[in-house]
Amino acid sequence: MTRAIMLQGTGSDVGKTVLVAGLCRLAAKRGLKVRPFKPQNMSNNAAVSDDGGEIGRAQWLQALACGVPSSVHMNPVLLKPQSETGSQIVVQGRVVGQAKGREYQRLKPQLMDAVMQSWEEVRAGADLVIVEGAGSPAEINLRAGDIANMGFAARANVPVVLVGDIDRGGVIASIVGTHAILPEEDRRMIAGYLINKFRGDISLFDDGLAAITGFTGWRSFGVVPWLKAAGRLPAEDSVVLERLAKGEGRALKIAVPVLDRIANFDDLDPLKAEPQVEVVMVRSGERLPADAGLVVIPGSKSTIGDLKRFRENGWDRDLQMHLRRGGHVIGICGGYQMLGRAVRDPDGIEGDIREIEGLGLLDIETVMEPEKTVRNSTAHSVVFDVTLEGYEIHLGRTTGPDCNRPAVILNGVPDGAVSPDGRVFGTYLHGLFGADAFREKLLGSLGVTGGTVSYRAEVERALDEMAEELAGCLDVEGLLGLERG
Structure with a gap:
């Protein structure tokens, strides 16, 4: 039976995309037939999948990490923002229309059938599927009809690992706060948590892990240091544009x-x-x-x-x-x-x-x-x-x-x-x-003289380096062995 885990975040840009890519490469190097899946993505960074439709660029990268062709089913619903209030809607690789935010909320339950159909396509023949959530499950105002986070996890019966970003501060409160406001049935879907983007001596956060587990009862799957190799991967979320720094003077x-x-x-x-x-x-x-x-x-x-x-x-x-x-x-x-x-x-x-x-x-x-x-x-x-x-x-x-x-x-x-x-x-x-x-x-x-780097080779090396780092800092056996029921 195909195993699956789902990484959800305490917010956007906590590093879910990179972690999924790294775990996909790690699992693939262990000989597992692994596939990525993201029920709903919101991004104008799209790719053309190997089967000829639009998907989020992140899922294209994650498929590369798995060593498999990309498919529209790996990202069945893609929202491409066109204005402050409206987006183009792409379902299974094809444009089906446009909708403003409130209109889309009404459409979501109708899209769950496409999501579940794609889910069955992706998991067929796979040993493991690693699912990426969107935004945060703590957005309980959007829980009704949700297809991106807990709505999907509950429907597909997939265990959830919550990702917190320590670099932005307040990681203990963000994880404990998520536990506090989730309804009990969603809280039961969460098998544990991990901390991402840690800088410095990880042992200094031992008391933090104990506090989170004490408040929530959730298991810690580890603390991920700042992954330098991630900077060599394509950026997926436009949030990163807000903090791109100007570099040093070059040629x-x-x-x-x-x-x-x-x-x-x-x-x-x-x-x-x-x-x-x-x-x-x-x-x-x-x-x-x-x-x-x-x-x-x-x-x-x-x-x-x-x-x-x-x-x-x-x-x-x-x-x-x-x-x-x-x-x-x-x-x-x-x-x-x-x-x-x-x-x-x-x-x-x-x-x-x-x-x-x-x-x-x-x-x-x-x-x-x-x-x-x-x-x-x-x-x-x-x-x-x-x-x-x-x-x-x-x-x-x-x-x-x-x-x-x-x-x-x-x-x-x-x-x-x-x-x-x-x-x-x-x-x-x-x-x-x-x-x-x-x-x-x-x-x-x-x-500019002196030759250039081999970009695709650099991406492959970055994925390999991330997989190695994740193997050293996470409870990988626990993560990849999670099951529901």
Whole structure:
């Protein structure tokens, strides 16, 4: 019978995604057929699964950690925020509609059938499934119809391990408080807890563990130190954007304007991994740094809204100055669309604004269309004559004279556009920076010499290192052996 455990957190960004990935790699190295599962995810960092639909980037990474193809069933419900109050809803890899927060709460019970169908698909043939919750089970105002945390755990009869983040402070209160406010039937689902992101001498927290167990009666599965290797993995939760620090001075500074609806910002991770590159995430209200050699405009879940905010921040003027200084600009997906003369939305797919002037750096126009392109892709860089691979997730059709100078050949078809002087280009291909040969030639053209890292190999090594660290600090036998009933 397939075993399963579910990691739920005392809040968002407590490290559940990384812990699940590390435990998946650990279990796989022990010879177990292990699979990840997340009933509901909210993220604009999406991936195209191996079976051709959209899932959270985190579940794609966790499947990689397991050494298995990714599937839409590993993340059956994906919410992609488009505004402060509404999200696009993706079920089993396909868009089924949009809903605002209160509307979605009413929809959740209907989505449980899809969640449970996917659950059966994932656990079939597996020895172990490691499930990741979302947010916190302590959000008892959302308990009715819940499919992300205790609602799923109870329905699937999966034991829960509660994860607390000691780095943010108040970890004892967060775990004990969760115990205090959970209804008894949910409290019984929790088999124990673990502490994450500890810095320093772990023995100093022995009294803390005793206090938590004393208040709750829950078993401790251990204390996880700050996992340095986790920094080499793709970041999934946009919460991390709030605290990304500017790095030290290096050979090349790359500026990235942080759009309100930034999507697939893990495109930037291979650049961040380069020791001679400083990637600066520019927040609203800040200026694009004058000493940047490259500006990358990332993907967006709301191109028109983010383009409007781009101008409000004065980044359009900064971008013009950047080009006058000899800088370069790359736009990816929504960022590519913004580089053109106009973006039109005749059907109101993104909202009430039907047309907006673009940044005018490429002689192209984009028209939003209802049909969404979602696929893994092979490609070839026209600019640097190297092989690429990645994926497409976008709405819209882009045309114009500069498309006669494509940036890439995508699945055999020209894609993207390049400015006449070659200093501005855009493409719909996500993941192009992940190609080591492309990244080396790009950085070399911007003055960075000395070779580049092998990004995918670094991710694999990071997963192996995390698995080894977790094996040394957690009661792994206890965790992997948990059963209900």
